[in-house]
Amino acid sequence: xxxxxxxxxxxxxxxxxxxxxxxxxxxxxxxxxxAIPQVIQGGDLLAAAQTGTGKTAGxxxxxxxxxxxxxxxxxxxxxxxxLILTPxxxxxxxxxxxxxxxxxxxxxxxxxxxxxxxxxxxxxxxxKPLDILVATPGRLLDHxxxxxxxxxxxxxxxxxxxxxxxxxxxxxxxxRILALxxxxxxxxxxSATFSDEIRELSRGVLNNPAEISVARRNTAxxxxxxxxxxxxxxxxxxLLSHIIRESGWHQVLVxxxxxxxxxxxxxxxxxxxxxxxxxxxxxxxxxxxxxLAGFKDGKVAxxxxxxxAARGIDIDQLPHVVNFELPNVPEDYVHRIGRTGRAxxxxxxxxxxxRSEIKLLNAIEKLIKRPIERTTIEGWSxxxxxxxxxxxxxxxxxxxxxxxxxxxxxGGTGRSNGARSGARxxxxxxxxxxxxxxxxxxxxxxxxxxxxxxxxNGSGQSAGSNHRSSAAPRRAxxxxx
Ligand code: AMP
Numbered sequence: 475x476x477x478x479x480x481x482x483x484x485x486x487x488x489x490x491x492x493x494x495x496x497x498x499x500x501x502x503x504x505x506x507x508x509a510i511p512q513v514i515q516g517g518d519l520l521a522a523a524q525t526g527t528g529k530t531a532g533x534x535x536x537x538x539x540x541x542x543x544x545x546x547x548x549x550x551x552x553x554x555x556x557l558i559l560t561p562x563x564x565x566x567x568x569x570x571x572x573x574x575x576x577x578x579x580x581x582x583x584x585x586x587x588x589x590x591x592x593x594x595x596x597x598x599x600x601x602k603p604l605d606i607l608v609a610t611p612g613r614l615l616d617h618x619x620x621x622x623x624x625x626x627x628x629x630x631x632x633x634x635x636x637x638x639x640x641x642x643x644x645x646x647x648x649x650r651i652l653a654l655x656x657x658x659x660x661x662x663x664x665s666a667t668f669s670d671e672i673r674e675l676s677r678g679v680l681n682n683p684a685e686i687s688v689a690r691r692n693t694a695x696x697x698x699x700x701x702x703x704x705x706x707x708x709x710x711x712x713l714l715s716h717i718i719r720e721s722g723w724h725q726v727l728v729x730x731x732x733x734x735x736x737x738x739x740x741x742x743x744x745x746x747x748x749x750x751x752x753x754x755x756x757x758x759x760x761x762x763x764x765x766l767a768g769f770k771d772g773k774v775a776x777x778x779x780x781x782x783a784a785r786g787i788d789i790d791q792l793p794h795v796v797n798f799e800l801p802n803v804p805e806d807y808v809h810r811i812g813r814t815g816r817a818x819x820x821x822x823x824x825x826x827x828x829r830s831e832i833k834l835l836n837a838i839e840k841l842i843k844r845p846i847e848r849t850t851i852e853g854w855s856x857x858x859x860x861x862x863x864x865x866x867x868x869x870x871x872x873x874x875x876x877x878x879x880x881x882x883x884x885g886g887t888g889r890s891n892g893a894r895s896g897a898r899x900x901x902x903x904x905x906x907x908x909x910x911x912x913x914x915x916x917x918x919x920x921x922x923x924x925x926x927x928x929x930x931n932g933s934g935q936s937a938g939s940n941h942r943s944s945a946a947p948r949r950a951x952x953x954x955x
Contacts, residue, residue: 503528
């Protein structure tokens with residue numbers, strides 16, 4: 475097949491092409507160019523693609539096309555023709571929104587279904603005719619048990635982000651759902667990775683599938699500028715606050731490992747005068763939706779999220795992602811930074827790394843096959859915080875404190891309460907570029923720079939110069955690699 479460069483050349487029906495034109499997309503993305511004809515033909519598909527590649531339109535458009543080509547005859551309410559399973563509420567809502575967007579010039583009806591909200595409105599909605607159901611597995615099974623949904627008419631099944639569904643322990647639920655579907659159907663499985671578990675699942679679900687794979691965003695695109703700052707866990711909150719304020723960032727998605735960490739960080743940033751909100755699985759659906767809406771429309775500048783809550787969050791032209799902590803699973807780093815640098819716009823992804831995370835950093839760099847550029851923040855040195863008596867910091871810090879004796883600087887910046895509270899240190903000029911003043915020590919270290927906090931000379935020189943010197947031999951070694 476030639477490389478189709480227009481949506482029209484993919485054979486999509488006219489109402490769908492009109493909807494695509496309305497969105498402003500000019501060309502199909504690689505996953506769309508490959509998946510759309512494949513799905514239109516009716517065969518099964520195993521696709522390696524992650525969020526940010528345009529995969530949602532890659533399956534939604536041809537599914538809508540197939541439904542238009544084969545109109546339903548005498549269907550019952552609550553009996554979908556297409557079932558799309560996704561791991562999270564957010565992704566479910568987003569996929570269904572895509573169905574509505576691309577199907578807006580058609581009469582095709584869709585519905586979203588997830589847990590954590592009252593089931594009754596869903597039961598009411600299932601009393602109406604339905605073509606496409608987008609659901610999370612648990613709530614779908616609740617409905618199946620209550621017989622409020624009838625899956626016996628499903629013609630097309632999509633498992634979206636199947637790797638994440640397995641990670642989240644949905645395999646049993648998926649198997650129960652599969653048992654409720656007709657044997658004869660089309661199956662599409664999308665996954666960021668093809669692990670052994672995914673291969674096994676696909677063998678059980680897919681029938682002689684076509685296989686397509688598109689490159690990971692971060693290897694395919696240079697649009698995401700990846701940097702890391704070496705710091706200490708206990709300093710991260712102040713540092714992040716400082717970076718956001720100093721840089722004038724207005725929309726930044728921050729990842730934490732834990733729900734509690736997300737809450738605490740959002741509280742801290744709010745105390746520092748930033749508009750911040752946390753989003754994670756313990757929040758009510760209403761609170762999550764509110765936070766996300768605020769973030770999208772600019773009322774919330776900093777959205778702090780756990781990996782699972784952030785999965786599926788799709789914000790056009792999100793400029794900044796911060797890894798407050800590195801994820802335990804290297805693939806999650808790729809998912810995280812894939813939130814930015816989408817659809818042709820540039821983005822930045824900054825990781826705050828402490829020495830306990832060096833192993834994770836190594837694993838990530840191995841996965842992405844390149845070093846993450848090391849950056850230092852001018853006007854910020856770990857010493858500035860470290861010099862404060864521990865009890866001052868502890869009031870606002872739920873993390874175990876590293877033993878550090880209060881220490882005085884010789885002069886220059888001295889210790890800066892401004893830095894601690896997130897305010898710009900008075901002695902530092904504000905960055906004019908809209909990004910933090912940084913010094914790159916390029917390359918990366920498999921080790922943290924030797925005691926970076928201790929080596930600061932207190933002369934008012936930036937932490938950058940300090941880090942640069944200590945990292946220089948490793949950098950040379952890396953560049954020579
Ligand atoms: P997805 O990978 O499905 O989460 O999509 C990622 C982002 O790409 C979404 O914001 C889509 O609106 C956008 N997108 C999808 N297809 C295209 C396209 N052909 N051209 C430009 N942007 C697109």
